[in-house]
Amino acid sequence: MAEVRLEAVCKSFGQEAVIRDLDLTIADGEFCVFLGPSGCGKSTLLRLIAGLADVTSGRIRIGGTDVTELPPKARQVAMVFQSYALYPHMTAYQNMAFGLRLGRRGRQEVDRRVRETARSLHIEHLLERRPAELSGGQQQRVAIGRAVVREPRVFLFDEPLSNLDTDLRTRMRAEFGRLHGRLRNTMVYVTHDQTEAMTLADRLVLLRDGNVAQAGPPLALYHNPESLFAATFLGTPKMNLIPATLVGAEPDYAVLGLPDGSHHRAGVSAAAARAGATVTLGLRPEAIRLGDQGPNSIAGRVSLVEHLGDHALVHVDWHPAAGAILTRTQGGVPPAPGEQVRLSYAPQACHLFDQDGRAFPRLPAERGLPPGGSD
Amino acid sequence: MSRGLSRAGLYLLAGIIALAAAFPFYYAAITSLKSGDALFSMDLLPRQWHWDNYVAIFAQQPFATTIVNSFWVATGVVSVSLMLGLSAAYALSRNRFRGRRLLMMTILGVSMFPQVAVLSGMFELIRWLGLYNRIGGLMLSYLIITLPFTVWVLATFMRRLPREVEEAAIMDGAGPLTIIWRIFLPPLMPAMFSTGLLAFIAAWNEFLFALTFTLTHEQRTVPVAIALLSGASEYELPWGHIMAASVTVTVPAVVLVLIFQRRIVSGLAAGTGT
Ligand SMILES: Nc1ncnc2c1ncn2[C@@H]1O[C@H](COP(=O)(O)OP(=O)(O)O)[C@@H](O)[C@H]1O
Ligand SMILES: [Mg+2]
Numbered sequence: 328m329a330e331v332r333l334e335a336v337c338k339s340f341g342q343e344a345v346i347r348d349l350d351l352t353i354a355d356g357e358f359c360v361f362l363g364p365s366g367c368g369k370s371t372l373l374r375l376i377a378g379l380a381d382v383t384s385g386r387i388r389i390g391g392t393d394v395t396e397l398p399p400k401a402r403q404v405a406m407v408f409q410s411y412a413l414y415p416h417m418t419a420y421q422n423m424a425f426g427l428r429l430g431r432r433g434r435q436e437v438d439r440r441v442r443e444t445a446r447s448l449h450i451e452h453l454l455e456r457r458p459a460e461l462s463g464g465q466q467q468r469v470a471i472g473r474a475v476v477r478e479p480r481v482f483l484f485d486e487p488l489s490n491l492d493t494d495l496r497t498r499m500r501a502e503f504g505r506l507h508g509r510l511r512n513t514m515v516y517v518t519h520d521q522t523e524a525m526t527l528a529d530r531l532v533l534l535r536d537g538n539v540a541q542a543g544p545p546l547a548l549y550h551n552p553e554s555l556f557a558a559t560f561l562g563t564p565k566m567n568l569i570p571a572t573l574v575g576a577e578p579d580y581a582v583l584g585l586p587d588g589s590h591h592r593a594g595v596s597a598a599a600a601r602a603g604a605t606v607t608l609g610l611r612p613e614a615i616r617l618g619d620q621g622p623n624s625i626a627g628r629v630s631l632v633e634h635l636g637d638h639a640l641v642h643v644d645w646h647p648a649a650g651a652i653l654t655r656t657q658g659g660v661p662p663a664p665g666e667q668v669r670l671s672y673a674p675q676a677c678h679l680f681d682q683d684g685r686a687f688p689r690l691p692a693e694r695g696l697p698p699g700g701s702d
Numbered sequence: 703m704s705r706g707l708s709r710a711g712l713y714l715l716a717g718i719i720a721l722a723a724a725f726p727f728y729y730a731a732i733t734s735l736k737s738g739d740a741l742f743s744m745d746l747l748p749r750q751w752h753w754d755n756y757v758a759i760f761a762q763q764p765f766a767t768t769i770v771n772s773f774w775v776a777t778g779v780v781s782v783s784l785m786l787g788l789s790a791a792y793a794l795s796r797n798r799f800r801g802r803r804l805l806m807m808t809i810l811g812v813s814m815f816p817q818v819a820v821l822s823g824m825f826e827l828i829r830w831l832g833l834y835n836r837i838g839g840l841m842l843s844y845l846i847i848t849l850p851f852t853v854w855v856l857a858t859f860m861r862r863l864p865r866e867v868e869e870a871a872i873m874d875g876a877g878p879l880t881i882i883w884r885i886f887l888p889p890l891m892p893a894m895f896s897t898g899l900l901a902f903i904a905a906w907n908e909f910l911f912a913l914t915f916t917l918t919h920e921q922r923t924v925p926v927a928i929a930l931l932s933g934a935s936e937y938e939l940p941w942g943h944i945m946a947a948s949v950t951v952t953v954p955a956v957v958l959v960l961i962f963q964r965r966i967v968s969g970l971a972a973g974t975g976t
Contacts, residue, residue, distance in 0.1 A: 379869050400875035412866035416888035425884075426874030477874075 329390030329403075329480040329513055330355045331376060336385035338371055338537075345371050347537040349385075353515060353530075358507045360545075361517045362524040363534035364560070369517040372534070373483050376515065377406050390480055405474035406483040409490065411466045413458040419445075419469045420454040423476045430477075444476040447509070464495045471506070482514040488523060503527055521561055525549070533557050555684035558609050564640060566678065567615070567652050569608040573600055579690055580674055583608060586648040591623040593677035595687040606687075609678030612640065615654040615670050617662065624671040627652065629662050643670060727952065734945035755946035759931070764919055768927040769951060775837055775923055776905040779844045783901045784894055786845075787852030792882050794853065795860040796868065806857070813850035817910050820846065828915055835917040843911045848901040859893040860886060895965050899958070906955055924951045 331353040338346040345368045353359045361369045374380040376387060378399035386395050394402045413422050420441055427437045445451045450468045458466055467487065474482055484503070488496045500523055507514055507527075518524055524531050525545045533540040533548060533556075541548055541557045552558035558566050571591075572584040581597035582590055583606065593608065600606070627645030639661040642651045654670060662668050679687045732745065737752045759765045794806060824843050825834075833839030863886060871885045887894070909925040916922050922930075928947045931940050 377873060379872065399873050404873070406870070406873050408866040408870060410864060410866050412864060412870040414867060414871070414885055425871075425876075429875045429880065473870075473874075 330388075331481055331513060331515065332386075332388040333372075333376075334386040334388070336372075336375060336387065337383045338368075338375060338380065339383045345537050346375070346382075349538055351532060351539060351542065353513060355390075355513055356511050358504075358514045358516065358527055358529045359532060360524045360528035360530070361515065361532050361534055362521060362528075362560075363519065363540075365519055367534045368537040369519070369534055370485055371537075373406070373485050373515060373517050376481070377404055377483055378402050379406075402481075403479050404481040404483055405477050405479035406485065407470050407474050407487050409486045411458070411470040411490075413466055413470060413473070415458055418455050418457055419450065419461070419472070422458070422469055423454075423473045426473070426477050440476050440478075441472075444472050448472050448475070463491055464499065467491065467499060475506075475510070480513065482510075482512055484514065484516045486518055487516075488518070488520070500526060521563070525561070533560060551686070551689060552678065553686050555607065555609070555680045555686075558678055558680070558686065562611055564612050564653050564655070567610045567612065567650075569610065569649050569652070571606050571608045573597055573602055573604045573606050575602055576600065581679065581687070583679075585625070586646045587625070589625075592674040593679050594674040594690045595677060595679040596690050597679060597687045599687070600681060605682050607680040607684075609680060610652070610672055610676060611678075612653045612655040613657075614676035615652065615672045617641070617654065617656060617668055618671060619669040620671045621673060623674065624669050625652065626667070626669050629664050629666045629668055632661050632664055634661070641668075643668060645670075727949075730945045730952075731949050734942060734949050737942055755942040756950065759943050759947045759950070763927070763931075765927060765947065765950075767920055768922050768924055771837055771921065772906055772923040772951070775840045775844070776902045778837075778841045779848055779905040780898050780901045782841065782845060783848040783852045784898055787849060787856050787897065788882060788887070788890070788894070790849075790853045791856035791860050792878070792886065795857040796865075806854075809850050809853055812846060817847075821910065821914060824911070825914060834915060835921050837921065839915045840908075840912055840923065843915060844905045844908060847904055847908065852897045852901060855897050856890065856893055859890055863889060891965075895962050899962050902958065903955065906951075 333349055333351045336346055336349045337344065349372070361372060363369050371380065375382055376389075378394070378397060378401075382395060386393055388394065389402055389404065413419075414425065417425065423441045423444065424437050427440060432440075441454070442451070445454055448468050448471060450465065450472060453461060453465055453469065458469070461469065467490075470487075487503070488499055491499060503516070504527055516523075516527060528545045530542060531545045531548050532542040535556055540560075541553050545561075548557055549561050552561065555568075559568070570586060574582040574584045574590060576582075576597040578596075578598075579594070580592045581595050583593055585591055585608075591608075597606070625643075625645050627643040629641055630644045630651060631642040633640040633642075638655055638657050641654050641656055641661055643654065644651050652670060675689075678689065681687065732748045734755050735748045735751050735753070736745075737754050794802060824846075828834050828839040828843065831839070831842070833842060867885060868881055871881050876884065907925055908923070909929065912923045912926045913929070916926065919927075924947075928944055928951075931943050931947060
């Protein structure tokens with residue numbers, strides 16, 4: 328078990344800086360998920376921790392030891408690859424035993440550990456099969472087994488579920504949660520899938536262009552995104568963004584001028600900005616209700632309704648200068664396309680961003696609102 | 703109906719090709735069993751079985767020694783080619799470094815020179831190394847024939863093995879040699895057998911270097927020994943002896959091919975798991 332600490336880590340390939348001056352501490356026993364768009368450097372970061380790639384500058388510590396110069400095998404970390412990367416000519420058993428044998432463990436100890444691990448992952452009956460004779464999900468389990476059996480201090484997973492079909496992915500996702508619950512090791516998990524990130528992470532590290540955009544518990548990121556990037560990256564469907572002007576900032580709310588000329592109240596502290604500043608109002612689809620309630624309401628026309636069983640997504644056109652607003656309705660009969668509707672939202676549901684995409688602090692803290700919207 | 707016809711056509715074609723390939727060898731085999739004037743009559747079946755030619759080639763010169771020489775040279779060339787080829791292929795296919803393409807092209811380029819072009823240079827090199835008229839000299843010179851295709855074929859196959867598998871082995875604590883031997887070699891066995899076989903045949907049949915770099919009977923290899931077989935008189939070509947010697951040295955080679963061909967096929971069938 329060990330804490331992983333990245334200090335001012337930079338990594339460039341030739342001229343191209345992929346990781347830029349990144350500082351991050353992953354606590355002992357934490358399930359830490361790196362989330363970010365494809366190409367933002369998630370895999371590179373994982374490979375730096377693994378020792379498969381060398382940092383251009385900066386230090387990496389695992390369990391207090393500086394491992395920056397150490398080769399992968401001396402770091403006591405195990406990695407599960409996106410393609411599983413099982414040794415094709417070896418049986419599942421040999422795949423799992425390979426690392427232990429290289430570590431000059433006794434035959435009996437190797438056998439005991441491989442079988443114990445196989446039992447815990449329910450792959451005992453597959454041990455004599457080669458990768459070609461295993462399904463994707465089974466290969467995945469063997470790949471996990473190969474990592475677990477070595478009892479590493481840190482587990483690294485690079486998009487381990489991306490090659491599985493949806494159903495299996497959901498089941499294996501839960502399995503990763505259970506694995507962490509059982510082993511309590513430090514785990515670093517890379518994904519571009521926010522559902523995996525939201526459900527698995529103790530701490531979510533949102534990456535953008537080789538640096539940390541925001542890190543924290545998944546719900547904290549969801550409810551209090553510090554940037555437009557974090558706000559729009561988390562949550563499906565995406566947060567609605569409405570251009571607005573700051574009319575005035577009171578101690579416990581801000582007054583916004585919307586494109587249609589109406590004034591709305593947002594529960595944010597915008598005292599730092601001057602009146603007249605251009606801002607962006609962010610509203611999650613599930614925070615917008617149909618009907619005229621409270622101070623903030625918008626009139627519009629339904630352009631599209633997507634029925635999804637337990638809920639429906641209603642697209643509402645309202646002002647030519649702003650895009651359609653997407654709302655998520657739960658229960659009841661959703662309006663029909665073409666219908667005139669009013670939408671309203673609570674001041675506490677607002678996110679407000681300045682021109683550089685930085686969020687204004689929300690007031691009050693978001694504890695009261697129901698979580699959701701992640702799937 | 704038409705499928706039956708095309709199938710029949712296929713077999714016919716295959717039959718013709720097989721016949722064309724096998725007939726010269728067959729004719730050599732029956733010629734080797736003739737003696738005297740019978741040598742020059744066209745028979746498709748041998749009338750009598752004379753083993754005189756076979757006895758003669760072993761009795762009149764150290765033909766057994768020659769075969770042993772050839773065997774050692776070929777075996778040595780195959781082992782060294784495969785060892786060097788495998789390590790070179792690893793370096794060339796798994797690492798990116800400056801000049802890699804140039805190096806690959808040079809290796810290919812070398813194999814395009816006609817042997818005669820390198821003959822004198824090679825001769826000097828072998829003399830300087832003190833390997834003239836020695837089996838070692840032959841082994842060394844054959845490497846320039848076998849290494850290029852060994853490296854190229856193995857590098858091509860190795861490039862198809864996923865990089866992540868290698869990285870998984872690194873994470874498991876394997877060093878470069880362990881990775882080559884335990885991770886890359888097994889899936890590469892079919893390629894190893896085929897390149898090994900080609901290298902063996904190339905070394906076994908090579909004539910020009912063998913003629914130039916050896917002097918005495920005791921150091922000769924089979925192709926040279928056969929070419930230098932002498933007849934009863936200066937004006938007579940010893941066809942019977944030549945054929946007997948050819949058959950003697952071809953049979954083991956053919957057997958070898960058949961044995962390893964099965965290994966190549968079963969290796970491919972076992973698959974690389976992809
Ligand atoms: N070995 C490499 N050589 C050159 N560029 C690389 C290499 N590996 C990754 N990159 C570049 O680094 C960037 C980040 O890659 P990666 O870490 O794989 O992204 P992610 O895993 O987040 O999708 C990409 O733009 C990619 O092109
Ligand atoms: Mg990646």
